[in-house]
Amino acid sequence: MQYDLLKILIADDNRYTRLLLSEILAAVGVRRIYEAADGAEGLKRMADHPVDVVITDLSMEPMDGIDFVRLLRTSPDSPNQFAPVIMVTGHSTLARVREARDAGVSEFLAKPFNARAVIQRLHWAIERPRPFVQRDDFTGPDRRRRVDPGFRGPGRRPTDGGGS
Numbered sequence: 001m002q003y004d005l006l007k008i009l010i011a012d013d014n015r016y017t018r019l020l021l022s023e024i025l026a027a028v029g030v031r032r033i034y035e036a037a038d039g040a041e042g043l044k045r046m047a048d049h050p051v052d053v054v055i056t057d058l059s060m061e062p063m064d065g066i067d068f069v070r071l072l073r074t075s076p077d078s079p080n081q082f083a084p085v086i087m088v089t090g091h092s093t094l095a096r097v098r099e100a101r102d103a104g105v106s107e108f109l110a111k112p113f114n115a116r117a118v119i120q121r122l123h124w125a126i127e128r129p130r131p132f133v134q135r136d137d138f139t140g141p142d143r144r145r146r147v148d149p150g151f152r153g154p155g156r157r158p159t160d161g162g163g164s
Contacts, residue, residue: 001123001126001127002029003025003028003029003030004029004030004031006032006052006053006126007032007034007049007050007051007052007053008025008032008033008034008051008052008054008055009033009034009036009042009045009046009049009053009054009055009056010022010033010034010035010056011035011036011037011038011039011041011042011054011055011056011057011065011068012035012036012057013037013057013059013060014057017057017088018035021055021088021118022035024118024119025122028119032049034049034051037060038060038061038062038063038064038068039056039063039064039065039067039068039069040062040063042054042056043068043071043072043079046072046080046083047079050080051080052083052084052126053083053085053086053125053126054072054083054084054085055085055086055088055109055118056069056085056086056087056088057089058088058091058096059091065087065089066099066100066103069085069087069104069140070103072085073103073104073139073140074139081139082132084106084107084126084129084141085104085105085106085107085125086105086106086107086108086121086122086125087100087105087107087109088109088110088111088113089108089109089110089111090110090111090112103140104140104141105140105141106124106125106129106130106140106141107121108121109121129141130142
């Protein structure tokens with residue numbers, strides 16, 4: 001992967017976390033790193049500087065990471081609704097992870113994190129992207145991570161004759 005070609009936005013209200021992520025990304029060769037202190041500022045930065053990947057915190061004020069991702073995915077004036085989003089969170093309860101996933105997050109990174117985990121999520125987001133889905137009630141990467149090779153039905157949702 002040519003990290004030097006990537007443009008990455010880090011949206012986090014903690015400046016130390018932004019600095020740590022920036023240092024990790026710079027160490028592997030990322031040269032264009034943009035920062036924002038919350039989701040609203042993140043959307044503005046993306047409008048001014050097209051980015052390839054977003055790394056955002058879940059808990060920010062006044063606009064948190066989930067609202068940021070929802071707007072990024074569904075707003076008619078979104079700067080890049082297809083950008084991979086890596087959600088950083090210390091609140092990795094199943095309910096919050098599901099809420100972020102349902103907003104359209106691509107990957108999760110739990111705090112505390114290390115450089116290896118950051119690079120791994122970046123690699124997954126770029127080299128192993130999940131197909132993008134646009135439906136009435138969801139826009140984002142396919143939420144299903146497992147593929148059942150034995151499945152023979154017409155669809156995987158209960159509403160289209162598939163499983164759960």
